[in-house]
Amino acid sequence: MCVKKHCFWLLVFGLLLVLPAPVHAWGFFGHRLLNRLAVYTLPPEMLPFFKANIDYLTTNATRPDSRRTVVPTEAPRHFLDVDAYGDSALTSHGRGLPRRYADAVAQMGGEDSLLHHGIVPWQIVNMKSQLTAAFRDQDTDKILRLAADMGHYVADACVPLHTTRNYNGQLTNQRGIHALWESRLPELLAADYDLLTGQARYLEQPTEAAWGAVARAHTALDSVFTFEKQVSAELSEDRKYGYEQRGNQTIRTYSREFSQAYHRRLNGQVERQMRYAASLIGAFWYTCWVDAGQPDLTEMEQQPSTAEQLELARERKEAASAPVKSIPGHEE
Secondary structure (H helix, E strand, O other): OOOOHHHHHHHHHHOOOOOOOOOOHHHHHHHHHHHHHHHHOOOOHHHHHHHHHHHHHHHHHHHHHHOOOOOOHHHHHHOOOOOOOOHHHHHOOOOOOOHHHHHHHHHHHHHHHHHHHOOOHHHHHHHHHHHHHHHOOOOOOHHHHHHHHHHHHHHHHHHHHHHOOOOOOOOOOOOOHHHHHHHHHHHHHHHHHOOOOOOOOOOOOOOHHHHHHHHHHHHHHHEEEEEEEHHHOOOOOHEEEEEEEEEEEEEEEEEEHHHHHHHHHHOOHHHHHHHHHHHHHHHHHHHHHHHHOOOHHHHHOOOOOOHHHHHHHHHHHHHHOOOOOOOOOOOO
């Protein structure tokens, strides 16, 4: 086994120790793996602190998804319906959407209109400001909480299906494609992906990096839909779907044959986006630290406080007991 693959399996093994059944977005598996991989992109000045808290950053990578049922404004933070505005919305000039959130609200005639079609790039920029401040204040709890959340939003911005109103194929008779692309393929095939990246880079223009991630993902969207239709036409219904045991449940899901055929047709697209996402998460964390003046992280508390742990437990309990309800925004 090569060194790279051996290292990957060490990361996955650590991840699986804290992994429940996958749901939402990249899937719990994907989001947690991406935050975990991002830790290893950090420079020596940051790595010891982040590595000491890697399980926190891994487990809480899915915290934003858990908030969707209890925080009314959470869902729009995960996507941007580019097709609601036209591709020119992604440009930084002319007919493009304003990069400042307040300007965008003014242009749309109110925040409700903006929230309806998602705000993920603005959310990342907001998180960047907050995390930079947390580093400057050397606040351990805030650094960990914000870094975990930021990793989630950056990862979501890298997903093609987070850039369209047809987020689950519901408009093209391809319902279920969301889970196929974001969850099923990584769960089945990530062991064969090359997801390790180089050291985190400094983002000279973090706002444009956030918007660039959305633009890159949106460019890949046509392939996501086109190739699913092609593979569906080639395989019968009984070959497209199968049943698997998940805990005490037997669920209907895309078959391994169909998933692998779709993966081959995409020519490594999911792998490339996951690698890009892990690299970009690390870059944002690193940029926040640099912009905060590169504080010495060894002078802070090295673990989350008891108060933070109690807050996490409270949030989990609240999310678990929240009633199931329809939430405005993309519903995976």
